[in-house]
Amino acid sequence: MTNQLLEIKSLTVKYNGERNIIENINMSIGHKEIIGIVGESGSGKTTLIRSIINLLSSGGKIVSGEIIFNGEDLRKYRKNKWKTIRGNEICMIFQDAGSFLNPIQKIGVQFVESIQSHIDISKQEAIKKAEETLIKMNFNDSSRIMDSYPFQLSGGMKQRVGIAMALAMEPKLILADESTSALDVITQAQVINELIELRNSFDTSIIIVTHNIGCAAYMADRIMVMNHGKIVEFGLKEDVITNPQEDYTKNLLNSIPELEGC
Amino acid sequence: MMGNTILELQGINKYFRDNTGNSFHVIKDVNLSLRQGECIAIVGESGCGKSTLAKLISQLIPVTKGSMFYNGKDVTNLHGAQLKEYYKNVQMIFQNPLSTFSPRMKIGSYMVEPYLNFKLMNKKEALNYAKELLETVGLSKDFIDRYPNELSGGQLQRVVIARTIGLKPDVIICDECTSALDVSIQKQIIHLLLELQSNTKFCNIFITHDLALAESISDKIYVMYLGEIVEILRSKNISRDAKHPYTKALLNAVFSAKNTNKNIEVIKPQIQDYTIKKGCLFALRCPNASENCYREKPCLKYLNLRCSVACNLY
Numbered sequence: 304m305t306n307q308l309l310e311i312k313s314l315t316v317k318y319n320g321e322r323n324i325i326e327n328i329n330m331s332i333g334h335k336e337i338i339g340i341v342g343e344s345g346s347g348k349t350t351l352i353r354s355i356i357n358l359l360s361s362g363g364k365i366v367s368g369e370i371i372f373n374g375e376d377l378r379k380y381r382k383n384k385w386k387t388i389r390g391n392e393i394c395m396i397f398q399d400a401g402s403f404l405n406p407i408q409k410i411g412v413q414f415v416e417s418i419q420s421h422i423d424i425s426k427q428e429a430i431k432k433a434e435e436t437l438i439k440m441n442f443n444d445s446s447r448i449m450d451s452y453p454f455q456l457s458g459g460m461k462q463r464v465g466i467a468m469a470l471a472m473e474p475k476l477i478l479a480d481e482s483t484s485a486l487d488v489i490t491q492a493q494v495i496n497e498l499i500e501l502r503n504s505f506d507t508s509i510i511i512v513t514h515n516i517g518c519a520a521y522m523a524d525r526i527m528v529m530n531h532g533k534i535v536e537f538g539l540k541e542d543v544i545t546n547p548q549e550d551y552t553k554n555l556l557n558s559i560p561e562l563e564g565c
Numbered sequence: 566m567m568g569n570t571i572l573e574l575q576g577i578n579k580y581f582r583d584n585t586g587n588s589f590h591v592i593k594d595v596n597l598s599l600r601q602g603e604c605i606a607i608v609g610e611s612g613c614g615k616s617t618l619a620k621l622i623s624q625l626i627p628v629t630k631g632s633m634f635y636n637g638k639d640v641t642n643l644h645g646a647q648l649k650e651y652y653k654n655v656q657m658i659f660q661n662p663l664s665t666f667s668p669r670m671k672i673g674s675y676m677v678e679p680y681l682n683f684k685l686m687n688k689k690e691a692l693n694y695a696k697e698l699l700e701t702v703g704l705s706k707d708f709i710d711r712y713p714n715e716l717s718g719g720q721l722q723r724v725v726i727a728r729t730i731g732l733k734p735d736v737i738i739c740d741e742c743t744s745a746l747d748v749s750i751q752k753q754i755i756h757l758l759l760e761l762q763s764n765t766k767f768c769n770i771f772i773t774h775d776l777a778l779a780e781s782i783s784d785k786i787y788v789m790y791l792g793e794i795v796e797i798l799r800s801k802n803i804s805r806d807a808k809h810p811y812t813k814a815l816l817n818a819v820f821s822a823k824n825t826n827k828n829i830e831v832i833k834p835q836i837q838d839y840t841i842k843k844g845c846l847f848a849l850r851c852p853n854a855s856e857n858c859y860r861e862k863p864c865l866k867y868l869n870l871r872c873s874v875a876c877n878l879y
Contacts, residue, residue, distance in 0.1 A: 343747045344718070457612050487610045487774035492818035492831045514747045517820030521829060544822055558748040559822055560755075560777040562804050 307331040308476060308508050309355070314368030316347075316354050323366070324350050325532040332476070337502060337509045339519030339540070341555065342529035348512045351529070352478045355510075356395050357385060372476070390421050394474040398481040400465030404453040410464055411449030417468050432471060440467040440497060459490030466494065470501060477501075479511045483518065495522055517559055520544050528552050570637075571735050571768050572599040572622070572655075577631035579617060579792075591617055593792045594631075596865075599736065604762065604769040606779035606800075608815065609789035615772045618789070619738045622770065623657045624648065636735075653683050656734040660741040662721035666713035673709035676728050683732070698727040702757060719750035723757065730761055738770045743778070755782055776803065776815055788812045791846045799871040808874045810851045845877060853878060 310331040316324050325347040332338050340348045353359050355370060357377065370377040372393065380388075397403055405413055414433040415426060424432070430449070437445035440463045453461055462482065469477060479498070483491040499522055501507050513519050519526055519540070526543040528536040528551065535551050536543055547553050579592035591614050599605060607615050620626045622633070624643065632641045635651065643651055659665050666675060676695035680686050686694065696706035702723040713721060722742065729737055739758070743751040759782065762769055773779050779786050780803050788796040788809065796809040804816050814832045833850045845851070848858040858877050865875040 343749055459611060488776070488815060488818040489610055489831065492820075492829050495820075496829065496831055515820060516748070517822040520822045521820045555749060556822055558752040560752075560775065560781045561821060561823060562777045562780060562816065562819060 306333065308334050308336075308373065310369075310371040311355070312369040312371070314351070314354065314370065315366040316350055316359065317364055317366050319362040323532060324363075325354075328368070328534060330527065330534070330537065332508050332510060334475075334508060335502060335506045336525070337499075337511065337523045339523030339526045340510065340512045340529060341514060341516050341519050341526060342535075343514065343555075346529045347532040348529055349480055350532075352395070352480060352510055352512055356389060356393050356478060358395070390417075390474075391472050392474050393476045393478065394469040394472060395478040395480065396466050396469050396482040398484065400462040400482070403465060404461060406453055408452075409449065410451055410453065410456075414449065414464075414468055414471070418471055421472055433467075436467045436471045437464070439470070440464075441493060442467075459486050459494075462486055462490070463494060463497075466497065473505050473507070475507060477507055477509045479509060481512055481514070484513065484515065491518070498522065515559070516544070516556060528555065569601045570598050571601050571635070573597070573634040574622070575632050575634070577618075577621060577633065578629050579614075579621060579626075580629045591792045592621065595792075595794055597787065597794070599768045599770065601735075601768060602762070602766045603785070604771060604783045605785045605787060606771045606773060606783035607787045607789055608773055608776055608779050610774065610815075613789045614792040615774075615789055616740055617792075619657065619740045619770065619772055622736075623655050623738055624651060625657075649683070653679075653732055654734050655736045655738070656729045656732060657738040657740060658722075658725055658729055658742045661745045662718055662725055663713065665725060666721065668713055670713075671709070672711050672713065672716070672724055675713075676709070676724065676731070679728060679732055685732075694731060695727075698731045699724070701730075701761075702727040717750075718746050719753065722746065722750075722754055726754070726757065726761070730765060730767070733765065734767055736768045736770065738772070740772045741774070742771075744773065744775070751778070758782070775819070777819055788815070793846060793875070794865065795847065795875045797865070797873040806871045808868065808872055808879055809847075809876050810853055810878075811847050814850075 311328055314328045315326050318324055328351060342348050350363065354365055365378065411430065411433065415429040418429040418432055434445040434449065437448055442448050448464065456464065466482065483494050486494065495518060498509055502509055511519065511523065523540050525538060526540045527534055528543065530551050535549050536547065543552065547556060574595055574597040577592055577595045580588045580590055582588045595618060607618065609615050621628055628641055632639055634640065640651055673692060673695060677688060677691035680691040680694065681688065696709060699706050699708055704720060704723055743754050746754065758769065771779065771782055780800055783800050786798045786800055786803060787794050788811065790811050796807065796812050798806055807813055807816060817830050832852065844859040844861060845863055848854040851858065861877060863875045863877045865873055866879060867873045868879060
């Protein structure tokens with residue numbers, strides 16, 4: 304299949320030579336598709352998407368398998384080659400955007416630095432681009448945000464800044480790692496709607512990792528349930544949600560508190 | 566005062582001052598009462614003052630204006646031994662279990678600390694008591710010799726709960742105590758809390774931004790917006806009873822796994838404006854705001870048994 308954006312073939316990852324953290328994962332994502340990966344902590348969700356962007360934390364190593372992005376095997380990439388696609392074509396939004404911003408630098412400075420390290424444009428143009436992206440993320444007063452320090456923004460705002468930084472490059476694939484779990488319901492809904500909007504307007508594909516099945520069910524086309532490093536269930540969201548095959552999926556669905564009469 | 570009211574807040578206000586001398590009115594005239602064995606939930610967005618209210622109730626920070634009654638006694642300005650007694654009766658469980666532990670302290674010494682501090686028992690008794698408590702929350706007593714990093718988040722939260730109930734407090738405040746955990750672990754912790762509550766009859770103040778969770782655990786739900794209580798609902802079926810546009814917006818933003826076609830509508834982002842003096846605080850974001858809303862401040866009105874609301878529409 305050449306029309307897939309990303310293909311993962313029998314991927315296995317280990318940390319420090321211990322047991323396999325993820326084992327024999329096969330998946331693919333098409334253009335303009337959203338995949339939701341759900342599972343408990345320790346199920347290997349984060350390891351999976353971190354291995355896509357080659358940012359496994361220390362000791363992590365891909366033992367076998369292929370990761371093919373746009374027809375090229377990412378495992379053959381060297382450091383310099385990675386620089387050209389990481390952030391430009393594949394980018395990652397982390398769980399806690401607050402901790403990835405530098406606390407003693409203003410948002411604007413960091414944003415401009417991040418844009419200029421990817422594309423060769425002047426500072427003025429970079430500022431303009433940053434402000435435009437912030438406006439898209441529902442910030443009405445983007446110049447005030449650019450002039451603030453991270454501690455002056457709320458958690459939701461920081462998360463939206465983090466997402467804006469990722470989106471400024473208009474990547475082909477976004478990996479969102481629990482990027483809305485720390486937010487309250489209204490901000491979460493805002494961010495999720497923003498991501499869907501992005502998919503519709505820029506044809507971006509998104510892999511969203513979450514433990515909130517409701518959230519995955521709302522935005523994803525396909526849902527993958529993971530447990531102990533293996534795929535438990537992977538299919539269209541309608542099938543997984545309404546007609547789960549595995550007990551694990553059923554238990555996970557039962558754990559979510561639901562509003563009555565909704 | 567009512568017979569079995571444990572805790573009562575009357576017109577609680579809190580101001581914070583920043584280093585330039587501006588003061589922010591973060592808790593505005595909050596009235597709240599808690600009866601024995603009752604569980605109330607406080608919901609609202611981040612920054613609405615939920616946690617500040619919890620800290621005021623647990624007396625970690627002083628109240629600026631208003632008074633607080635515990636078992637009929639005024640406890641607003643306690644000092645010394647009396648305050649310590651109050652701390653013993655009103656306990657708090659925090660959001661992130663990992664950060665409440667010292668990484669170099671074994672679970673055992675963490676567990677016995679309060680019983681020694683409050684001089685309830687000697688060390689040997691305390692250790693045995695701790696083992697018993699661990700078993701009540703479904704953990705093995707061998708955990709006593711482990712370090713926090715050897716336990717998972719859900720296990721740590723159980724240890725925290727075990728230590729808290731060991732003091733037999735009248736009030737437990739859970740400040741987002743499950744939001745750092747997985748949904749499956751969350752379910753276990755909620756079950757544990759409900760079970761313990763039915764056995765030991767403590768009151769529970771449950772702070773969360775998840776309305777579905779609040780509904781499933783509590784008897785009464787207080788909805789907070791920018792430091793004010795805007796609606797009080799009897800629990801169960803709140804999506805039918807809710808009247809305030811803010812509560813409706815919160816309900817609308819909850820993702821449902823059962824109903825994936827639910828249209829998630831989002832209201833305008835929050836504006837943290839502490840300078841609004843006139844009119845309804847929510848008017849700027851309210852879809853139904855009329856001109857009157859910017860002039861006239863609504864106060865909390867009793868509508869029926871299930872709902873009291875502060876909105877000009879009602």
